[in-house]
Amino acid sequence: MSETAFNDLRTRLAEIADIGKAMSLLSWDESVMMPPGGAKLRAEQMATLSRISHEKFTAPEIGRLLDEARPWAEQHEYDSLEASLVRVVTRDWEKARRVPAELRAARTRASSLGYAIWVEARKNNDFKMFLDPLRENLDLTKRYVECFDAADEPYDILLDDYERDMKTAEVRRIFDYLKENQAPLVKSLARSPEHPEHDFAVDAQKTFELEVVRKFGFDDYAWRLDPTVHPFASGTGVSDIRITTRYFSDHLGGLFGTMHEFGHGLYERQIEASLERTPLARGVSLGMHESQSRMWENFVGRSLPFWRHFFPRAKELFGKNFDGYDVERWYGEVNTVEPSLIRVEADEATYNLHIILRFELEQELIADAFPLEQLPEEWNRRMHEYLGIEVPNDTLGVLQDVHWSSGSFGYFSTYALGNLISAQIWERLSADLPDVDASIEAGDFAPLRDWLREHLHRHGRKFTPSETLERVVGTPTIDPAPYVRYLEAKLSAL
Amino acid sequence: MSETAFNDLRTRLAEIADIGKAMSLLSWDESVMMPPGGAKLRAEQMATLSRISHEKFTAPEIGRLLDEARPWAEQHEYDSLEASLVRVVTRDWEKARRVPAELRAARTRASSLGYAIWVEARKNNDFKMFLDPLRENLDLTKRYVECFDAADEPYDILLDDYERDMKTAEVRRIFDYLKENQAPLVKSLARSPEHPEHDFAVDAQKTFELEVVRKFGFDDYAWRLDPTVHPFASGTGVSDIRITTRYFSDHLGGLFGTMHEFGHGLYERQIEASLERTPLARGVSLGMHESQSRMWENFVGRSLPFWRHFFPRAKELFGKNFDGYDVERWYGEVNTVEPSLIRVEADEATYNLHIILRFELEQELIADAFPLEQLPEEWNRRMHEYLGIEVPNDTLGVLQDVHWSSGSFGYFSTYALGNLISAQIWERLSADLPDVDASIEAGDFAPLRDWLREHLHRHGRKFTPSETLERVVGTPTIDPAPYVRYLEAKLSAL
Numbered sequence: 011m012s013e014t015a016f017n018d019l020r021t022r023l024a025e026i027a028d029i030g031k032a033m034s035l036l037s038w039d040e041s042v043m044m045p046p047g048g049a050k051l052r053a054e055q056m057a058t059l060s061r062i063s064h065e066k067f068t069a070p071e072i073g074r075l076l077d078e079a080r081p082w083a084e085q086h087e088y089d090s091l092e093a094s095l096v097r098v099v100t101r102d103w104e105k106a107r108r109v110p111a112e113l114r115a116a117r118t119r120a121s122s123l124g125y126a127i128w129v130e131a132r133k134n135n136d137f138k139m140f141l142d143p144l145r146e147n148l149d150l151t152k153r154y155v156e157c158f159d160a161a162d163e164p165y166d167i168l169l170d171d172y173e174r175d176m177k178t179a180e181v182r183r184i185f186d187y188l189k190e191n192q193a194p195l196v197k198s199l200a201r202s203p204e205h206p207e208h209d210f211a212v213d214a215q216k217t218f219e220l221e222v223v224r225k226f227g228f229d230d231y232a233w234r235l236d237p238t239v240h241p242f243a244s245g246t247g248v249s250d251i252r253i254t255t256r257y258f259s260d261h262l263g264g265l266f267g268t269m270h271e272f273g274h275g276l277y278e279r280q281i282e283a284s285l286e287r288t289p290l291a292r293g294v295s296l297g298m299h300e301s302q303s304r305m306w307e308n309f310v311g312r313s314l315p316f317w318r319h320f321f322p323r324a325k326e327l328f329g330k331n332f333d334g335y336d337v338e339r340w341y342g343e344v345n346t347v348e349p350s351l352i353r354v355e356a357d358e359a360t361y362n363l364h365i366i367l368r369f370e371l372e373q374e375l376i377a378d379a380f381p382l383e384q385l386p387e388e389w390n391r392r393m394h395e396y397l398g399i400e401v402p403n404d405t406l407g408v409l410q411d412v413h414w415s416s417g418s419f420g421y422f423s424t425y426a427l428g429n430l431i432s433a434q435i436w437e438r439l440s441a442d443l444p445d446v447d448a449s450i451e452a453g454d455f456a457p458l459r460d461w462l463r464e465h466l467h468r469h470g471r472k473f474t475p476s477e478t479l480e481r482v483v484g485t486p487t488i489d490p491a492p493y494v495r496y497l498e499a500k501l502s503a504l
Numbered sequence: 505m506s507e508t509a510f511n512d513l514r515t516r517l518a519e520i521a522d523i524g525k526a527m528s529l530l531s532w533d534e535s536v537m538m539p540p541g542g543a544k545l546r547a548e549q550m551a552t553l554s555r556i557s558h559e560k561f562t563a564p565e566i567g568r569l570l571d572e573a574r575p576w577a578e579q580h581e582y583d584s585l586e587a588s589l590v591r592v593v594t595r596d597w598e599k600a601r602r603v604p605a606e607l608r609a610a611r612t613r614a615s616s617l618g619y620a621i622w623v624e625a626r627k628n629n630d631f632k633m634f635l636d637p638l639r640e641n642l643d644l645t646k647r648y649v650e651c652f653d654a655a656d657e658p659y660d661i662l663l664d665d666y667e668r669d670m671k672t673a674e675v676r677r678i679f680d681y682l683k684e685n686q687a688p689l690v691k692s693l694a695r696s697p698e699h700p701e702h703d704f705a706v707d708a709q710k711t712f713e714l715e716v717v718r719k720f721g722f723d724d725y726a727w728r729l730d731p732t733v734h735p736f737a738s739g740t741g742v743s744d745i746r747i748t749t750r751y752f753s754d755h756l757g758g759l760f761g762t763m764h765e766f767g768h769g770l771y772e773r774q775i776e777a778s779l780e781r782t783p784l785a786r787g788v789s790l791g792m793h794e795s796q797s798r799m800w801e802n803f804v805g806r807s808l809p810f811w812r813h814f815f816p817r818a819k820e821l822f823g824k825n826f827d828g829y830d831v832e833r834w835y836g837e838v839n840t841v842e843p844s845l846i847r848v849e850a851d852e853a854t855y856n857l858h859i860i861l862r863f864e865l866e867q868e869l870i871a872d873a874f875p876l877e878q879l880p881e882e883w884n885r886r887m888h889e890y891l892g893i894e895v896p897n898d899t900l901g902v903l904q905d906v907h908w909s910s911g912s913f914g915y916f917s918t919y920a921l922g923n924l925i926s927a928q929i930w931e932r933l934s935a936d937l938p939d940v941d942a943s944i945e946a947g948d949f950a951p952l953r954d955w956l957r958e959h960l961h962r963h964g965r966k967f968t969p970s971e972t973l974e975r976v977v978g979t980p981t982i983d984p985a986p987y988v989r990y991l992e993a994k995l996s997a998l
Contacts, residue, residue, distance in 0.1 A: 047726035047743025058522035232541035249541025
């Protein structure tokens, strides 16, 4: 009874999805609400739920049900929930089964230990302190790679965790294009930036960004917005979406962060409700997710139509900060291009270069291309080569990012891929919606939101990333040209 | 290897404790933070974690490990974690195993369905609407009773869920004493109350109650205080305690509610940290828990020494509300005795009478002593008999409480028992701490807090409720006399 097997499978997957959402809440709460005294026990609670979820998912019974359900599910259309669920979960299950519980546990431990030491090392600008946990995380990552069939390159295995089916060679091809085309553009079009002094009242920022995201589609029925140290998007279901933000007084970076997280949130919010409680009810890959956050942050939030709509209100709220400003001057200021040390603060023109550097270093780390002690030098050399700047210390250099402390090798590339995808999507949606600029200028974001739901969001994880991309833009391949065209047009107009 | 079995058992119980705390967070979040869109899925998440936890706990393996660990554990002192854990968990496990999964699930469903209908019935003052779910809950409760060996009275089984080992006959004896001694006291000492008009600004209330609980022992390391509709105390561990409150503008009921929840929170906060991640890391019974909330609300919060300390600050914050007031007048006002319709709004002198009424009705419901349709009449008759007041409609009468809608028969008694225990403990601690009034008047709550930790809180659930009571007050028996003495002294002095 193949249908019975499918229903049984679905019930088991629903249970696992519930545990996943509970973990998502534990984690949101830890960053946003939890008193510090809860930290030690929270780690145990997360570890327990993670272990239960993994045990339930990797059980042989899941494999048996998949085998039994497959013939029946495959009689359904490719796009159906039935066929998609069995197709996607088969792949997930086969991957999850490869990793012994012992290695999984060791990676979790090393990650949490590594994180704590990284915090100290970064605070004290002491790379040596970070050497041991970095080596431990690297060694475990290599052991992880060995759990799988040999790939074209070992790094393929790591990429696959964040961007299914993506190959190192493919990313290299894309990044080489960027090195050739984006890097010179930055050099030729970067203006020597103004740095006006600002003092944006936090209360006014809160008012303004809520007004912005409410126009975007945020509402009190299905969303929350809270302050935190490191902004992120999370939630417990398609109608419980939680975004977080932070506030600076000397710039409006917090606002752009909020728009960024809104983009992540909207992707999850617009997933077809019928996928709820299945592993298909989330964004298809980190790259595709980042395309959505980047789109709302940059293609919308740093656009002239956006500011034509919102600038009058911003002037009202932020008063003398905008004395002597018209919308064009402010638009120029929020699009300043300037090579800088810190990835998360980089502008949209230089951001990808930070990623290319990390992508190359990660492959060398996995290949033991140089002694680990030498990593800061390697980092600094490339910062000079790609961005033309000197790194004054490791805190502002190799120690700036959390990812390696927790063994997340392969993750960084998805940030740049997301940027590129966002431009591909924007070209396509602009063709479908020739009035999109006028809508934005009128403060009407419904056409944009609806287009994204129809072409991308509703699918969740039913297809592979490239199948999904093909449905959205007509080609399965990530193409860096639209992003470079976009930058070129924007920067040369400024 | 009996010690190995114990360690294995402990690991399994720790996992179950983690799931329990995750559920506690899901539930806190649902009441305090969750956007309404999350409700439907949250119910699924709770049901899944509850089912997993129950399956893990009732597994035969737990029984086997208990049997294996017992000889080794019993070689430890009675007070030790080892002996206590095996002793308490054996009892828990045997009880949990009695109830078939099917009945458990039916009760959960009936409870959540009954709740939804009760909300409507109460809103529409329509008891008939509530009849079916009430009958369903009652029938399932009777089936639940049948899962256990015959007790002296069937109601004993229900009481035992909330107050282990408590017998109906014992509660009856206690309540008969109250009917004889507390009821006449209320009649003779109740004054005809003033009802002055107040308008307490909510911001000032928030400031004031935070100042109060900070003096009590609330801090930002281990506590949160948030607004909600129905106040409660919760948390995810001994150093993550969450209390909630609400605000009214015409009285300071919210403040007393906050002190009440602080009492619950402090009990959990002061449990010995070594009990964390075991089933012993919580208050021993609902009655004992309520003794702690009632103590901080009434013995502390409605005392003259308390207001001698805080009244000047209250005058500062609440301005003209206290024109013409001295501390004695305000003390009189917060100790007004007046029979009223609603249990949760009842004063400390009439509260127990509301409970006695429910205790008697519950036994009759279980015994089918009258047709269910007649319940409102039975309710109203007793309200007249015990409190001398007429019930104008069922919303203000039999439909006021949530408990029966979710099948929680046997719960109410613990509120009154808590009141009585609080007076027993207060007599004892006043003897141990002759300066307690002076400390309170000086705003120093450390001696009180420390005494409670040492004699009560730290034990958690290591002993039975009566063993615990004996350690605190020297007798294992709940004695209603101290509470009546306390009321008599307080009311006659007013």
